[in-house]
Amino acid sequence: MEFIKEFSIILLATCRDVLPIVLLITVFQLVVLRQKIPNLPRLIVGGVYVILGLALFLAGLEKALFPLGKIMAAQLSDPVFLYGTNEAITHVDWTAYGWVYLFAAMIGFATTIAEPSLIAVAYKANEVSAGTISTWGLRITVAIGVAFGISLGTYRIVTGTPLYLYILVGYVVVIIQTIFAPKTIVALAYDSGGVTTSTVTVPLVAALGLGLASTVPGRNPALDGFGLIAFASLFPIIAVLGYAQLMEWKTKHTINANTGER
Amino acid sequence: MDLLPIVLVIAFFQTVVIRQPLPQMGEVLFGTLLIVLGLSLFIQGLEMGLFPIGEAMAQALARKGSLFWLLSFAFALGFSTTVAEPALIAVAAKAAEIAGDGGLIDSSPESLQQYAFGLRMSVAFSVGLAILIGVMRILRGWPIHYLIIGGYVLVMLMTIIAPKEIIGIAYDAGGVTTSTITVPLVAALGVGLASTIRGRSPLTDGFGLIAFASLLPMIFVMGYGLLIFK
Numbered sequence: 001m002e003f004i005k006e007f008s009i010i011l012l013a014t015c016r017d018v019l020p021i022v023l024l025i026t027v028f029q030l031v032v033l034r035q036k037i038p039n040l041p042r043l044i045v046g047g048v049y050v051i052l053g054l055a056l057f058l059a060g061l062e063k064a065l066f067p068l069g070k071i072m073a074a075q076l077s078d079p080v081f082l083y084g085t086n087e088a089i090t091h092v093d094w095t096a097y098g099w100v101y102l103f104a105a106m107i108g109f110a111t112t113i114a115e116p117s118l119i120a121v122a123y124k125a126n127e128v129s130a131g132t133i134s135t136w137g138l139r140i141t142v143a144i145g146v147a148f149g150i151s152l153g154t155y156r157i158v159t160g161t162p163l164y165l166y167i168l169v170g171y172v173v174v175i176i177q178t179i180f181a182p183k184t185i186v187a188l189a190y191d192s193g194g195v196t197t198s199t200v201t202v203p204l205v206a207a208l209g210l211g212l213a214s215t216v217p218g219r220n221p222a223l224d225g226f227g228l229i230a231f232a233s234l235f236p237i238i239a240v241l242g243y244a245q246l247m248e249w250k251t252k253h254t255i256n257a258n259t260g261e262r
Numbered sequence: 263m264d265l266l267p268i269v270l271v272i273a274f275f276q277t278v279v280i281r282q283p284l285p286q287m288g289e290v291l292f293g294t295l296l297i298v299l300g301l302s303l304f305i306q307g308l309e310m311g312l313f314p315i316g317e318a319m320a321q322a323l324a325r326k327g328s329l330f331w332l333l334s335f336a337f338a339l340g341f342s343t344t345v346a347e348p349a350l351i352a353v354a355a356k357a358a359e360i361a362g363d364g365g366l367i368d369s370s371p372e373s374l375q376q377y378a379f380g381l382r383m384s385v386a387f388s389v390g391l392a393i394l395i396g397v398m399r400i401l402r403g404w405p406i407h408y409l410i411i412g413g414y415v416l417v418m419l420m421t422i423i424a425p426k427e428i429i430g431i432a433y434d435a436g437g438v439t440t441s442t443i444t445v446p447l448v449a450a451l452g453v454g455l456a457s458t459i460r461g462r463s464p465l466t467d468g469f470g471l472i473a474f475a476s477l478l479p480m481i482f483v484m485g486y487g488l489l490i491f492k
Contacts, residue, residue, distance in 0.1 A: 017348070017443060018443055020342035021343060023342075024335075028335055033323070042311075043310070043314065045311070046307045046312065047312070049303050049307025050311055050443070053300045054304055056299050057297055057304060058300070059293075060293040060298075060299075061297060062293070064291075064293025064294050103271075109271075110270070117440065117442050120308055120442075120449060123309075124446075124453055125465075128453055128464040164429060167421075168421075171417075175414065187465075187466060188465070190406065190410055191470060194437065196437075226434050229438060233476055
């Protein structure tokens with residue numbers, strides 16, 4: 001019974017999120033375009049699937065993933081676990097946080113693989129590129145980018161270095177890569193930065209950042225706790241651009257090798 | 263299949279690193295089952311509902327040939343889906359709390375609420391504007407990298423002059439704006455438009471809308487900080 005109540009609340013919230021979109025589409029179809037919506041029954045069934053699926057997904061997250069992620073983030077950044085003592089730590093040794101970096105990287109990778117927005121964009125990219133961009137290839141590349149980004153982001157919180165320096169360097173790398181990367185992939189790569197951070201990643205990563213900033217001595221949650229999401233949206237761009245460059249280089253290399261043999 | 267990595271990570275850390283039994287094993291297993299079920303329903307629904315309607319609308323609006331309606335659809339899509347976004351509401355409230363504690367704004371409940379509302383409005387407005395610019399880009403065929411690099415330069419310039427307390431939140435605001443339902447619809451809009459307009463390739467021109475929607479909010483939130491904190 002308890003679960004049915006919880007689930008209904010989530011379902012209602014999801015419906016509320018979808019409402020503006022439904023209104024917008026209806027108004028435009030009926031008032032501006034003045035035409036019937038094609039395939040209406042199929043569309044409605046699809047819409048119901050989306051809402052139901054998302055609500056189930058969120059309910060599952062609340063039950064399984066979020067409590068676990070938060071407990072683990074707290075346990076891993078606990079001074080007792082890190083230094084083996086409960087004494088006040090006066091200076092921060094960034095090497096003591098090895099498990100935190102590894103956990104950040106792995107949780108970043110794992111949540112990105114499960115991210116519904118990324119699955120949607122990967123499907124579209126596969127369809128549009130007639131199969132040259134594989135769904136799994138894109139998802140794994142983006143997930144590696146997020147893993148690296150979040151891991152670096154936790155390092156930043158531990159050391160307390162300013163956020164904008166990292167982001168600035170990241171931007172410069174993206175700009176340089178854009179000049180050399182194949183032009184067809186650029187738009188998709190930029191997009192993959194924005195899609196990685198939604199339903200699954202944001203709550204877990206935000207909990208990790210704020211937890212870490214409040215346990216590491218000398219860090220202020222307000223100033224240092226934010227910023228992980230920014231890392232998670234920047235590094236996938238670099239990863240996807242890099243992957244495209246690698247693939248292009250490999251293709252050229254094989255062609256050169258083949259022509260060289262003749 | 264999608265969840266296997268998460269399960270492995272958690273199992274590894276619990277058994278090898280933290281060495282404590284998992285709390286509420288049954289609850290966790292049940293939750294995992296729900297996630298798997300929900301995700302497969304969601305993907306099924308995407309292909310049946312959201313993708314077709316997004317593309318059909320983009321094509322119908324493009325055929326209608328009215329720039330005004332196309333752009334207002336783009337703006338309304340970005341604005342209306344962002345203003346009600348739960349992640350954004352949560353982040354805005356948190357940001358207001360921090361600004362109040364830091365003495366940047368008056369810490370009375372009304373002024374906190376007003377600040378959070380202003381933050382949400384500036385993000386929603388900027389996402390609307392971002393989708394609008396993105397649609398203009400597809401219509402005109404502007405190369406995306408000039409716009410994005412220009413945006414990066416703006417972000418950096420704003421970072422220099424914006425108050426320090428808002429920078430972290432502003433950078434994160436870029437990432438949290440695009441929700442799970444908005445992304446498929448926006449992707450379908452872009453691809454649908456690019457495949458209808460002659461001379462545009464769906465791959466090079468159809469993507470990129472989400473990139474604008476994660477870039478502009480950073481600029482606008484920092485601008486809002488500049489305006490409010492002085």
